Amino acid sequence: MTDSPVPTPPIGATSGAPAEFPPASPAGRGMFGIAGSGDTSGFGGLVRRRPAAVDTPRPYGEWFDEVVDALEEAYPGFDDAIERVVVDRGELTLHIRPERIAEVCQILRDDEALRFEFCSSVSGVDYLGEPDGRRLHAVYHLVSLTYRRRIRLEAAVTAEKPHVPSVTSVYPTADWQEREAYDMFGIIFDGHPNLTRILMPDDWEGFPQRKDYPLGGVPVEYKGAEIPPPDQRRSYQ
Amino acid sequence: MTSYAEARETTEGRVFTVTGGDWDTVVSGHDPLSEERIVVNLGPQHPSTHGVLRLILELEGETVTEVRTVVGYLHTGIEKNLEYRNWTQGTTFVTRMDYLAPMFNEAGYCLAVEKLLGISDEVPKRANTIRVLMMELNRISSHLVWLATTGLELGALSMMLYGFREREFILDIFELTSGLRMNHAYIRPGGVSQDLPDEAVKRIREFLGFMPKRLKEYENLLSGQPIWQQRTKGVAVLDVTGCLALGVTGPVLRSAGLPWDLRKTMPYCGYETYEFDVPTRTEGDVYARYQVRLDEMRESLKIVEQALDRLEPGPVMVANRKIAWPAQLAIGTDGLGNSLEHIAKIMGQSMEALIHHFKLVTEGFRVPPGQVYVAIEAPRGELGVHAVSDGGTRPYRVHYRDPSFVNLQAIPALAEGGLLADVIAGGASLDPVMGGCDR
Numbered sequence: 008m009t010d011s012p013v014p015t016p017p018i019g020a021t022s023g024a025p026a027e028f029p030p031a032s033p034a035g036r037g038m039f040g041i042a043g044s045g046d047t048s049g050f051g052g053l054v055r056r057r058p059a060a061v062d063t064p065r066p067y068g069e070w071f072d073e074v075v076d077a078l079e080e081a082y083p084g085f086d087d088a089i090e091r092v093v094v095d096r097g098e099l100t101l102h103i104r105p106e107r108i109a110e111v112c113q114i115l116r117d118d119e120a121l122r123f124e125f126c127s128s129v130s131g132v133d134y135l136g137e138p139d140g141r142r143l144h145a146v147y148h149l150v151s152l153t154y155r156r157r158i159r160l161e162a163a164v165t166a167e168k169p170h171v172p173s174v175t176s177v178y179p180t181a182d183w184q185e186r187e188a189y190d191m192f193g194i195i196f197d198g199h200p201n202l203t204r205i206l207m208p209d210d211w212e213g214f215p216q217r218k219d220y221p222l223g224g225v226p227v228e229y230k231g232a233e234i235p236p237p238d239q240r241r242s243y244q
Numbered sequence: 245m246t247s248y249a250e251a252r253e254t255t256e257g258r259v260f261t262v263t264g265g266d267w268d269t270v271v272s273g274h275d276p277l278s279e280e281r282i283v284v285n286l287g288p289q290h291p292s293t294h295g296v297l298r299l300i301l302e303l304e305g306e307t308v309t310e311v312r313t314v315v316g317y318l319h320t321g322i323e324k325n326l327e328y329r330n331w332t333q334g335t336t337f338v339t340r341m342d343y344l345a346p347m348f349n350e351a352g353y354c355l356a357v358e359k360l361l362g363i364s365d366e367v368p369k370r371a372n373t374i375r376v377l378m379m380e381l382n383r384i385s386s387h388l389v390w391l392a393t394t395g396l397e398l399g400a401l402s403m404m405l406y407g408f409r410e411r412e413f414i415l416d417i418f419e420l421t422s423g424l425r426m427n428h429a430y431i432r433p434g435g436v437s438q439d440l441p442d443e444a445v446k447r448i449r450e451f452l453g454f455m456p457k458r459l460k461e462y463e464n465l466l467s468g469q470p471i472w473q474q475r476t477k478g479v480a481v482l483d484v485t486g487c488l489a490l491g492v493t494g495p496v497l498r499s500a501g502l503p504w505d506l507r508k509t510m511p512y513c514g515y516e517t518y519e520f521d522v523p524t525r526t527e528g529d530v531y532a533r534y535q536v537r538l539d540e541m542r543e544s545l546k547i548v549e550q551a552l553d554r555l556e557p558g559p560v561m562v563a564n565r566k567i568a569w570p571a572q573l574a575i576g577t578d579g580l581g582n583s584l585e586h587i588a589k590i591m592g593q594s595m596e597a598l599i600h601h602f603k604l605v606t607e608g609f610r611v612p613p614g615q616v617y618v619a620i621e622a623p624r625g626e627l628g629v630h631a632v633s634d635g636g637t638r639p640y641r642v643h644y645r646d647p648s649f650v651n652l653q654a655i656p657a658l659a660e661g662g663l664l665a666d667v668i669a670g671g672a673s674l675d676p677v678m679g680g681c682d683r
Binding site (some may be wrong): 037047086096100125126127128130131132133146148155157159178179180182183184185204205206207215 | 490
């Protein structure tokens with residue numbers, strides 16, 4: 008049984024339309040995307056736990072130690088700026104304090120032992136429900152053409168104060184990609200030359216790729232019923 | 245003080261003559277020579293902009309002083325859509341992004357999912373060979389469309405017809421293999437959806453037979469042609485520094501002289517075992533990009549030939565039953581669908597097979613939490629897939645670093661200071677596909 012009974016009758020219960028239930032909690036409770044039904048299977052009460060973010064202990068393996076050492080040597084504010092170092096699936100991720108991201112990129116690009124000359128990609132991820140509230144992550148993928156290496160930088164900010172310094176002064180290619188991350192997630196890149204929407208229309212409201220962005224259902228011509236939004240449909244998840 | 249409306253008395257009363265005379269004062273205050281500035285809107289609906297791309301140009305005479313690019317007209321929210329479908333269904337979505345290079349979209353996505361699952365090494369050899377085969381054929385078809393459309397835009401109309409004719413042959417091979425000309429959803433997490441039919445091998449051999457001759461024909465048609473040369477040589481030059489700063493990859497970067505090709509520098513799908521060259525030029529102009537693309541088609545033919553030679557019978561999907569798609573697909577008259585044999589088995593003989601099929605198809609497989617970034621060499625440059633899983637049966641977030649999107653940033657650098665006509669040549673030489681750019 009779930010522990011949250013429906014407070015009000017579902018929409019559509021009076022019109023003869025298929026019953027619709029409130030959305031599943033963002034924490035990932037339940038298996039079928041619904042809550043409050045007379046679930047006797049127990050699967051509706053399953054809680055998906057988000058894996059705790061952990062530091063990878065040294066040695067990291069491969070060339071990862073070399074890069075982290077070189078950065079530590081070249082960048083005096085290393086201890087302050089680097090929150091975590093994670094090595095997973097053969098990829099190195101540095102979690103950076105948001106205020107420091109442009110500085111770190113500058114060092115990564117210019118230092119001879121690092122030489123990450125090329126910024127492949129900037130994207131956003133919304134980890135809704137992060138315990139410390141820093142749910143919006145700006146993710147940067149850098150390439151070193153000299154050493155043929157790739158690393159990932161991540162800067163996490165809250166939705167209330169989503170400010171990250173722009174890296175366009177270091178990597179001009181980040182221009183459009185930061186605009187996309189702003190457009191989709193509302194991450195504000197301070198110092199960006201022209202931070203406007205890029206894919207959505209200029210007058211769009213809200214940030215569509217955020218996990219709490221309302222999706223909207225599809226009205227159907229049957230007694231005022233509506234196909235529920237995809238995140239509220241009864242389906243495996 | 246001048247009066248704006250002169251009045252005179254007539255038999256029918258006072259009549260005013262309105263002249264709007266302030267126009268002269270406005271005009272006389274400007275020097276027509278120094279301020280001959282026109283702002284022109286180009287697109288989004290225009291045959292020369294490779295889809296719905298909009299350019300706002302500021303002109304002085306025929307010289308372009310400023311260019312602003314507006315994209316997003318083809319945004320369809322594919323990345324968001326992926327988050328509400330299971331991992332396998334993702335292929336059907338991503339294939340529609342860059343519609344000229346569907347195999348690359350699928351391959352990038354599947355490599356990312358496989359890396360997340362930790363099964364990259366378990367993908368059967370035959371599946372990898374087929375992937376390489378399909379990607380290289382797709383690279384040729386994509387470059388052919390580039391050659392065809394660019395020919396069209398620069399006035400070489402015959403090239404357009406020839407390019408599309410040969411591309412159609414490749415699309416026929418794709419149709420024979422996957423059931424669809426475009427948007428195949430052929431490459432799946434764990435392998436490919438369907439084995440390569442013998443008939444397709446025959447057709448590919450046939451293609452390998454005539455294509456080198458056709459490439460020679462294109463070269464004869466265009467390379468020495470004075471109009472083609474004048475429209476492309478020394479036009480829209482971008483050097484290596486400019487390319488790297490602006491994130492430009494692929495043939496454009498190689499035309500400037502840097503042999504950066506992910507198939508060589510960071511190989512995947514076993515590309516390190518194939519023998520091919522990375523064509524480069526040093527001029528960095530439209531003509532060099534044209535030459536690089538022609539040469540790349542020749543190199544792709546070499547890879548296709550090697551891949552055909554090393555095709556050995558074997559499975560085309562991982563052995564892991566928890567991940568491999570259970571349905572054996574077959575091509576019917578209406579395209580790819582469930583094979584009757586498989587339906588007969590799950591419906592008539594094995595309850596367990598039915599349950600297994602149902603679970604995998606409706607629920608899908610779970611992917612351990614984490615994130616990966618996989619980059620492959622698409623016809624337009626680095627196609628990067630950043631995939632994040634939260635441990636569920638659906639992608640938590642998938643981001644495509646599409647080369648069209650990033651490369652388009654270079655348009656102002658290519659076009660400003662040049663002639664209006666060269667904006668078209670320069671833009672075309674980037675080979676943008678708006679489906680990929682806007683996603």
